[in-house]
Amino acid sequence: MRPGVADQSNVQKSKAFAALFLIEMWERFGYYGMGALMVLFMTTQRDFSDKRAVLIWGAFVAMIYAMPTIGGYIGDKYLGARRTMTFGAIVLMGGYLLLAIPSKETFFISMGVIAIGNGLFKVNPNNLLSRLYEDDTAKLDSAFTAYYMSINIGSMISIFITPIVAHFYSWHLAFGISALGLALGLINYAFMRKHLQPYGSAPDFEKLNYKRLFNVIAGTCVMAYLLSLIIQHQIIAESIMTMFGLVALGVFAFLMFKFPEERNHLAACLVLITVVIVFFVYYQQMTTSLTLFAKQNVAHQLLGVHILPAQFQDMNPIWIVILSPLVAWFYNRMGNRKGDFNIATKYAFGLFLSSAAFFVFAVSGLTAVNGTVSAWWMVAGYGLQSFAELIISGLGLAMIARLVPKRLRGFMMGAYFLGTAVAQYIGGAIAGIASVPEGVTDPVKSLPLYTELFMKLGIAALIAAVILSCLVPWLKRLIDEAPAEPA
Numbered sequence: 001m002r003p004g005v006a007d008q009s010n011v012q013k014s015k016a017f018a019a020l021f022l023i024e025m026w027e028r029f030g031y032y033g034m035g036a037l038m039v040l041f042m043t044t045q046r047d048f049s050d051k052r053a054v055l056i057w058g059a060f061v062a063m064i065y066a067m068p069t070i071g072g073y074i075g076d077k078y079l080g081a082r083r084t085m086t087f088g089a090i091v092l093m094g095g096y097l098l099l100a101i102p103s104k105e106t107f108f109i110s111m112g113v114i115a116i117g118n119g120l121f122k123v124n125p126n127n128l129l130s131r132l133y134e135d136d137t138a139k140l141d142s143a144f145t146a147y148y149m150s151i152n153i154g155s156m157i158s159i160f161i162t163p164i165v166a167h168f169y170s171w172h173l174a175f176g177i178s179a180l181g182l183a184l185g186l187i188n189y190a191f192m193r194k195h196l197q198p199y200g201s202a203p204d205f206e207k208l209n210y211k212r213l214f215n216v217i218a219g220t221c222v223m224a225y226l227l228s229l230i231i232q233h234q235i236i237a238e239s240i241m242t243m244f245g246l247v248a249l250g251v252f253a254f255l256m257f258k259f260p261e262e263r264n265h266l267a268a269c270l271v272l273i274t275v276v277i278v279f280f281v282y283y284q285q286m287t288t289s290l291t292l293f294a295k296q297n298v299a300h301q302l303l304g305v306h307i308l309p310a311q312f313q314d315m316n317p318i319w320i321v322i323l324s325p326l327v328a329w330f331y332n333r334m335g336n337r338k339g340d341f342n343i344a345t346k347y348a349f350g351l352f353l354s355s356a357a358f359f360v361f362a363v364s365g366l367t368a369v370n371g372t373v374s375a376w377w378m379v380a381g382y383g384l385q386s387f388a389e390l391i392i393s394g395l396g397l398a399m400i401a402r403l404v405p406k407r408l409r410g411f412m413m414g415a416y417f418l419g420t421a422v423a424q425y426i427g428g429a430i431a432g433i434a435s436v437p438e439g440v441t442d443p444v445k446s447l448p449l450y451t452e453l454f455m456k457l458g459i460a461a462l463i464a465a466v467i468l469s470c471l472v473p474w475l476k477r478l479i480d481e482a483p484a485e486p487a
Helices: 003-044 050-066 068-078 081-099 104-132 137-168 171-196 210-232 234-258 260-286 289-297 309-337 343-367 376-403 406-434 443-481
Strands: none
Touching: 003 050, 003 081, 003 104, 003 137, 003 171, 003 289, 003 309, 050 068, 050 104, 050 210, 050 234, 050 289, 050 406, 068 081, 068 104, 068 210, 068 406, 081 104, 081 171, 081 210, 104 210, 137 171, 137 309, 210 234, 234 260, 234 406, 260 289, 260 343, 260 376, 260 406, 260 443, 289 309, 289 343, 289 376, 289 406, 289 443, 309 376, 343 376, 343 443, 376 406, 406 443
């Protein structure tokens, strides 16, 4: 390719990347702004018990993580990645607008709409991004790193703003801010979508099939209603989660039987995805037990600034923004000097970090004054947990791309999302263990409930980290002995 043509192509890709970066940033702005408030909204505005609130939230997030399997199929085979992404953003905006309506009747419906909207949206920007640089692995890794930052920029801004709006003005207005984020994202995309015209899945390059569009709209309405029923009924949610877990295991069993030449890689993938699932149980605590802990037992002052309970979640994206370049620099340095760490070693280290984070949260109780601990304990614990996120969650999909050949990747991605969906529900159920009895507002009484849970979580993560460390040599052999076919 001539230099001038190459430069023109790079400029086109940069503009296309910017379009994806911005719509993802605004979509994450909406999601995390809503997510920062939901558990507190249910406990303070809907009079739900702590236990019911975290179980509903767990089921809601589980459905959010399960639905991308459907959205990915629609984007790839049925409607097109660009069209499905746009439609998903519109559905999400509608869900947040329903939350902004001060009506109990629309509450669970709005959650169903948000869950299916997120499913339609979530994987399609990633799909389009992978198509921008599919012929250049180095640029693809760099692009995904920058793209991951968009998530944290959007969430950092919204987690700061929406709790302030909810506290000083109105909870429903705060949810409306999330809808505004999607509206801005769609407006921005409308001006920049021309840069994405050369990229997309096969249906994107065909004339819009209105019958298919109608079917997707009708299916979205039906799914939103069904999801609203699942989210609010614990028995149904538990049954669905059990089914998801069995389906994910079934996918692994089928692939290992059908493709014996890939058995070693698939076995390693199963172990590492299990680690990701364990991590997401801990990740779920940020919006559940840790937020309720911040409300009940953490001083709301940091460097002389008043911090609202929901705003403590902002420490996660702040730490991600701080740590991301340092982690990337360290990986590059290790790669240049002696070779990068094995991915199983990285995962084991991530579990040790999660363990340390929850030990920090647990130990904070020893310094409590009248049941209240310093906010600096939250800063330290969130820092460790965010470090673990960069190592485990940040490498999750890259791990599948590395170990699994392209012809099996769709099945494995589906199993991955189903597994993380189950983890989100389990995380909510575990957070419910520390639920404060109704009517109890004394921080001295609530403190031991949280610190005991955090100590148990820290011990469990430590045991998992030690087990995985023992398995590292075996996993390395599985990965090295049978490399997957070139993608």
